[in-house]
Every structure is written in structure tokens, then in C-alpha cells.
Amino acid sequence: MYPREFDYVAPSSLDEALEALGDDSKVMAGGMSLLPLMKMRLFSPAVVVDIGRIGGLDTIEESNGDIVIGALVRHATTATSPLVAQVATGLATAASLTGDVQVRNRGTTCGSLAHADVAADQPAAALALGATMVAQSSEGTREIAASDFFVDALTSALQPNEILTSIRVPKHQAGEGSAYDKLGRRGGRSDYAIAGAAAWVKMEGGSVADARVALTGVGTKASLANAVADAVIGTDGSEQAVKDAAARATEDVTIIEDLYGTEEYKTHLAKVYAARALSQAIANAS
Numbered sequence: 001m002y003p004r005e006f007d008y009v010a011p012s013s014l015d016e017a018l019e020a021l022g023d024d025s026k027v028m029a030g031g032m033s034l035l036p037l038m039k040m041r042l043f044s045p046a047v048v049v050d051i052g053r054i055g056g057l058d059t060i061e062e063s064n065g066d067i068v069i070g071a072l073v074r075h076a077t078t079a080t081s082p083l084v085a086q087v088a089t090g091l092a093t094a095a096s097l098t099g100d101v102q103v104r105n106r107g108t109t110c111g112s113l114a115h116a117d118v119a120a121d122q123p124a125a126a127l128a129l130g131a132t133m134v135a136q137s138s139e140g141t142r143e144i145a146a147s148d149f150f151v152d153a154l155t156s157a158l159q160p161n162e163i164l165t166s167i168r169v170p171k172h173q174a175g176e177g178s179a180y181d182k183l184g185r186r187g188g189r190s191d192y193a194i195a196g197a198a199a200w201v202k203m204e205g206g207s208v209a210d211a212r213v214a215l216t217g218v219g220t221k222a223s224l225a226n227a228v229a230d231a232v233i234g235t236d237g238s239e240q241a242v243k244d245a246a247a248r249a250t251e252d253v254t255i256i257e258d259l260y261g262t263e264e265y266k267t268h269l270a271k272v273y274a275a276r277a278l279s280q281a282i283a284n285a286s
Contacts, residue, residue, distance in 0.1 A: 003038035010050040014057075014165070018138045020049045021161050027051055029072055032099065032107035033115040057165065060084065066132075066168040075104040075112070075122075087171040089284055090178030090198045090277075094125035097182060097189050113149070114164045116156040116221065118256075119192035123150055123222035125180050127214035128198035128277075131169045135162040143168075150221045175203045177284030181276045182217065183269055185260055193217035194260045195269035197225070197249070199277035201237070203285045208237045211281075213274055218255050218266045227251035228274050237282040246275035 011017040021027070025047040028034050037043040051057065051071060058072040060081050067088055069078060078084055079096035091109075098104055098112065098121050112122045113133065126133075126146045133144040135158055142162065149157045158164060172178065182189055182196025195217045202210040211229040216222045231245035249270040257263045 001039050001041060003035075004041060004044045006038075006045055007047045008050065009047060010053055012053055014051075014054055014136065014163070015138075017049050017051050017054060017163060018136065018161070020047065021137075021163070022047060023160050025049055025160065027114070027163050029111040030074070030107035032103045033111060033117065051163065062171070063168075066170055068166050068168050069109055070166050071108065071110040071164060073109050075099065075107050075109060078109045078122075079104065084169075088129055088169045088178065089172070090128055090180045090200060090281065091122065091125040091131075091169060094121040094180040094198060097121050097180070097184075100190070110164045110167060113167065114156055114158060116150050116152075116154055117192070118153045118220055118222075119185075119194070119196075119217040120222070121180065121182060121193060121196060121216065124196055124198040124214040124216040125178070126167065126169070127222055127224055128180075128200045128212045129169050129178055130200070130212060131167050133157075133164055134166045134168060135159075136165045137161045137163075147224060150223070153220045155221075173202075175209075175285055177201055177203075177281045177286070179277045179280035179284055181273050181280065183273065195266055195273055197270065197273040197277040199274070199281040201232075201278070201281045201285050203237065203282065206236060208232050208235055208241075208282070211278070213249070213278060215249065215253060215270055215274065218250070218270050219253050220256055223253055225249045225251075225253060225270075225274060228278070232278060239279070242275050242278050242282070246271045246278060249274040
């Protein structure tokens with residue numbers, strides 16, 4: 001199908017982009033998420049604001065103990081960055097499993113987060129790693145915790161006049177580790193997640209001192225599995241402790257049945273992948 005008619009704006013500065021935004025506009029970075037939905041006429045914005053020509057938004061930098069990933073950083077860049085791989089491992093893994101080669105070389109990490117697909121990889125990693133979204137409007141800059149950012153299916157906390165200009169991800173400190181794993185719709189780890197999980201842990205004195213676990217693919221949005229984190233904190237992080245904690249993966253999470261799995265199947269997968277991500281995060285913390 002072809003999209004409905006729309007106006008296309010390609011500003012050369014962030015100020016110009018912000019001026020072009022309105023109640024019926026959409027921001028486009030790589031276009032890997034937006035354009036297919038426009039072709040299916042699930043989205044029909046009056047104006048598409050293409051930020052791809054704006055300089056300074058394609059960098060990964062360190063700042064005050066965080067990794068700052070700009071709005072135009074491609075999935076492939078996030079996946080292969082030595083810095084991200086070392087101190088935000090779960091996000092690097094999630095980026096490496098996003099889409100196919102073409103998508104990873106065109107789509108952007110911030111674009112995936114702003115799109116808030118129910119089965120995307122990087123939203124779960126952002127939640128588990130405690131990322132902060134940096135949104136900018138003509139009125140100023142707003143910081144949004146990842147835990148407040150994903151509202152519903154294809155719905156984030158961004159306002160119509162805001163652009164997600166970067167995300168800040170806390171760097172792993174000593175004793176901390178993270179991981180991501182999933183089952184993809186085409187089998188293995190390819191395509192969108194039927195179910196996936198990201199985990200971050202902090203180990204102290206041979207025990208789990210802190211943890212976050214997040215799920216994707218099983219509900220209407222990426223969400224924290226707080227019951228898993230609560231159950232594993234204070235344990236020794238052993239295989240049995242992880243298994244017991246992961247058994248609580250779907251507490252307070254509404255599981256959605258779809259073409260890719262029944263509620264029972266997705267519940268099972270959520271527990272399996274929560275355990276895998278948590279075990280790998282504990283191993284990485286070592």
C-alpha cells in the first residue's frame with residue numbers, strides 16, 4: 001500500500017525541527033518503524049519531520065558516569081560500540097538482535113525507543129539498565145525515566161512538540177552486569193520478540209544487592225518485572241535462586257495472546273527468558 005498524502009520537512013537544525021512539529025506530525029530518524037506503518041495507514045501524520053540531516057545527534061559519548069546515545073545513532077553502532085558493550089552490555093546485545101542487517105544499519109536506537117513497539121528489543125534493555133530519556137521541545141529539555149516512558153502499545157510519554165534527542169544509560173560499575181535474550185518470531189533470536197527479557201544486577205559480597213528485570217513481547221508494552229527483582233535480591237544468585245525468582249516473571253504483567261503465542265506459552269517464555277537474562281547478567285557482573 002501507499003501512505004496517504006503528507007508534507008515532508010527535512011530541517012538542518014534542531015530548532016527548525018522543533019518549529020515544524022505540531023499535533024499531527026511525526027518525527028522520522030531512520031524510518032524503519034514509521035514508514036511501514038504509514039504504508040499500512042496505521043499512522044497517517046499530516047507532516048513528517050525528518051531529523052536525519054541534523055548534525056551532532058549521531059554520537060555516543062561518556063558524561064558524568066553515563067553513556068549518552070544521540071538520536072541518530074544507528075542500531076549497528078550501538079551494537080558494535082566497545083564502550084556500550086563493556087559498560088551497558090544488555091543494551092549492546094539488544095541492539096545487535098534488532099531487526100535484520102538493513103534495519104540495524106538504518107534504524108536508530110532512540111527511534112526504536114520512541115516508537116515503543118510491544119515486541120522491540122531495546123526498550124526492555126533501557127528499562128533494565130535504568131536509562132533516562134532526554135526530550136527536547138521549544139520550551140526546553142525534559143528528562144523522563146525509562147520506567148515512566150513506555151505508556152502503551154506504540155505510545156510513549158513524548159509530547160507532540162518533543163523530540164527524543166538522546167538517552168542516558170548509567171555505566172556499569174564494579175560488580176554490576178547486564179544481559180538481554182529473546183525468542184524471535186522467525187525462530188532463534190531474529191525478528192521481533194515473541195518474548196524477551198533484559199536484566200541488570202549488582203553483586204556485593206557474593207550476593208545480589210540490587211537488580212532490575214524487564215520483559216518485552218508478552219504484553220502491551222515493555223515493562224519491569226519487579227517481582228523477579230524483589231525475589232532475587234538478597235540471594236546468592238545461584239541457579240535455583242534465579243529459577244525461583246524467574247517463576248514470578250509475569251506477576252503484575254498482563255500477558256497478551258496474539259498470532260505468535262497463547263497466553264500460556266508467553267507466560268512460559270517470559271519465565272524462561274527472565275531466568276536466562278538474569279543468569280547471564282550475574283555472570284557478566286563477575
